[in-house]
Amino acid sequence: MLNTNAYKAIAHPIRRDILKRLRSGPKTAGELAKEYDISKPSLSSHFSILKDSDLVFTRRDGNHIYYNLNLTVANEVLSALMDLFGIEKET
Amino acid sequence: MLNTNAYKAIAHPIRRDILKRLRSGPKTAGELAKEYDISKPSLSSHFSILKDSDLVFTRRDGNHIYYNLNLTVANEVLSALMDLFGIEKET
DNA sequence: ATTCTAATTAGTTTTTTTTCTAAATAGAGT
DNA sequence: ACTCTATTTAGAAAAAAAACTAATTAGAAT
Numbered sequence: 001m002l003n004t005n006a007y008k009a010i011a012h013p014i015r016r017d018i019l020k021r022l023r024s025g026p027k028t029a030g031e032l033a034k035e036y037d038i039s040k041p042s043l044s045s046h047f048s049i050l051k052d053s054d055l056v057f058t059r060r061d062g063n064h065i066y067y068n069l070n071l072t073v074a075n076e077v078l079s080a081l082m083d084l085f086g087i088e089k090e091t
Numbered sequence: 092m093l094n095t096n097a098y099k100a101i102a103h104p105i106r107r108d109i110l111k112r113l114r115s116g117p118k119t120a121g122e123l124a125k126e127y128d129i130s131k132p133s134l135s136s137h138f139s140i141l142k143d144s145d146l147v148f149t150r151r152d153g154n155h156i157y158y159n160l161n162l163t164v165a166n167e168v169l170s171a172l173m174d175l176f177g178i179e180k181e182t
Numbered sequence: 183a184t185t186c187t188a189a190t191t192a193g194t195t196t197t198t199t200t201t202c203t204a205a206a207t208a209g210a211g212t
Numbered sequence: 213a214c215t216c217t218a219t220t221t222a223g224a225a226a227a228a229a230a231a232c233t234a235a236t237t238a239g240a241a242t
Binding site for chain 4: 038042045
Binding site for chain 2: 203208209210
C-alpha cells in the first residue's frame, strides 16, 4: 500500500522539480541546492518530505549524501492513482 | 499541459476520497456531504479546489449540482507523473 | 584533535490551507 | 411572490506547511 505522504511530496513544485532531476541519476543535496533560490534548510526540509514519502532514498558516499529516485514507489504512485481514477492499465 | 492545481487537488485525503467515489458516476454535493464529518462550507471548499484542478466538472440538474470526474484530466495527471518519474508507458 | 565541507536540526516567523458559523444565492415548486 | 432545499460566499479562527537565520552534527582529511 502506498505511503500517502507521496501525494504531499508531489504537491510542491520544487519537490516535483527535484524528482524530475533525479530521473537522470542520483544527485547530492549540494548539486540540487544550486538549482533553487531557497535556503539550504528549506531545501533540506523538502528532502525530508521526499524521504518520508519513500519516493527518494539516500546513500552517503564520503562527504556527500546522494539522493536517489525510488522507481518502485514511483510506480506505486501511478498504480494508486490509476486505481483512484478507475483507469485500467492496458494489457 | 496539466493544470498544476491537480497536484494540490489530490493532496488531501477527503478530495481523494471524493474522486474515488466519482469513479462510479456523478454525485451531488449533498450525497457526498453525507460521507464526511465536516461542515458543508468546508466540503464546498474542497469541491472548489477539485473544480479548479479540472479533475471534476459540474452540471446542474434542477435543484442539484452533480459532480463528475473528468477522465481526460485524470489521464493527463497520470501522463504528467509518468513523465516526471521518467516511466514509459508500455506499448 | 582540529579543521573543513556537507547537510541537518532548532527555533521562529510568514504564508497557505483548512475549518468553522452565519449569511447569501440559485433555482424549483407552491 | 414566497418558501423550501441545495449549495456557495463572507469573514474569521485554527492548523499545517514553508520559509528564514543561527547553531549543530557527521564524516573526511589533515
